[in-house]
Amino acid sequence: MAESNNNKPVILEVNNLKKYFPIKKGFFKRVVGQVRAVDGVSFFINEGETLGLVGESGCGKTTTARCILRAVDPTSGEIRFLKASGETVDIATLPEEDMRHLRSEIQLIFQDPYASLNPRHNIFDIVGEPLFVIQQMTDRGERTERVRELLQLVGLRPEYMQRFPHAFSGGQRQRIVIARALALNPRLIVADEPVSALDVSVQAQVLNLMLDLQRKLNLTYLFVAHDLSVVKHICDRVAVMYVGKLVEMAPTDDLYYEPLHPYTEALMAAVPVADPRIRSAMIELEGDVPSPSNPPSGCYFHPRCQYAIDICAQEAPALTEIKPDHFVSCHRAQELTLTGIGEPGEAYLRSKIGER
Numbered sequence: 001m002a003e004s005n006n007n008k009p010v011i012l013e014v015n016n017l018k019k020y021f022p023i024k025k026g027f028f029k030r031v032v033g034q035v036r037a038v039d040g041v042s043f044f045i046n047e048g049e050t051l052g053l054v055g056e057s058g059c060g061k062t063t064t065a066r067c068i069l070r071a072v073d074p075t076s077g078e079i080r081f082l083k084a085s086g087e088t089v090d091i092a093t094l095p096e097e098d099m100r101h102l103r104s105e106i107q108l109i110f111q112d113p114y115a116s117l118n119p120r121h122n123i124f125d126i127v128g129e130p131l132f133v134i135q136q137m138t139d140r141g142e143r144t145e146r147v148r149e150l151l152q153l154v155g156l157r158p159e160y161m162q163r164f165p166h167a168f169s170g171g172q173r174q175r176i177v178i179a180r181a182l183a184l185n186p187r188l189i190v191a192d193e194p195v196s197a198l199d200v201s202v203q204a205q206v207l208n209l210m211l212d213l214q215r216k217l218n219l220t221y222l223f224v225a226h227d228l229s230v231v232k233h234i235c236d237r238v239a240v241m242y243v244g245k246l247v248e249m250a251p252t253d254d255l256y257y258e259p260l261h262p263y264t265e266a267l268m269a270a271v272p273v274a275d276p277r278i279r280s281a282m283i284e285l286e287g288d289v290p291s292p293s294n295p296p297s298g299c300y301f302h303p304r305c306q307y308a309i310d311i312c313a314q315e316a317p318a319l320t321e322i323k324p325d326h327f328v329s330c331h332r333a334q335e336l337t338l339t340g341i342g343e344p345g346e347a348y349l350r351s352k353i354g355e356r
């Protein structure tokens, strides 16, 4: 697998990934169409970095994450993962048995810490389960020691390990989820909206814990989110999805301050600000998000794009590296000068995540 620009190896490389869901109708369940949930997505993640995958709801970001975990089978495309052994495997076609072994290297953190912890199991059982089931650590004393270490790592007191999930706050429960995800020493963590169910006051604490763990354990994160304040706080690079396609990917600051895709510009402009007079001067995203079962021709964003020209409705633009490490799919990316997030929007994002 390739070396990345920052000299860290690429740990995950997704090439032309597609996931179509058939639309079936009638008594015989005849296939009458396809929902193109993920429609030719390509991106990479360097070892030790955080890539944010963002977009409006229904844009395909969660389906992309589910393909990487093989929670769903991709329709086509490659998902190349660099294993700890140095071998590269294609997750998209990996047999189920091999995928089971790989699951210790790739872990998931769910959105909702309330739903993802079994209320009838205590913390020792929850965090120790992967050690017992997958690592076959049958010695209870050894398991207790490892659970103790993991709880300390996520900032929880080990003496709480006999307690049950209901005794913990939302932030503490997400720490338990993270401890369980770390049990098998993963290298890639797919975090699907990991703080969106938490109070704003504890979101920054959990994000800072994730950053701290990343530094300590050289973790790589694929961070699926729709909250631009959260993404700005934690991600090194960001990939923006629109109707199943990736439209822009860049280092976080470049994407926020110098976007090259009109959709990204519109997302930045849609960040609320405290002063309503300023908000009224901003671009609003007009029109509905198109359906992935019947997307528009050419560039999928053209019906909503204020910069659209004739070619936009006819030809789909390819994702192209316009500046170093800055990829965009727009026919006019070279000529447009777009506006990034302004000071009021940025102040709002900072305040939302509890930064000054």
Ligand code: SF4
Pocket: 261, 262, 263, 299, 300, 301, 302, 303, 305, 306, 307, 308, 309, 312, 317, 329, 330, 331, 332, 333
């Ligand atoms: Fe807008 Fe055309 Fe660029 Fe699509 S290709 S984002 S319609 S300018």
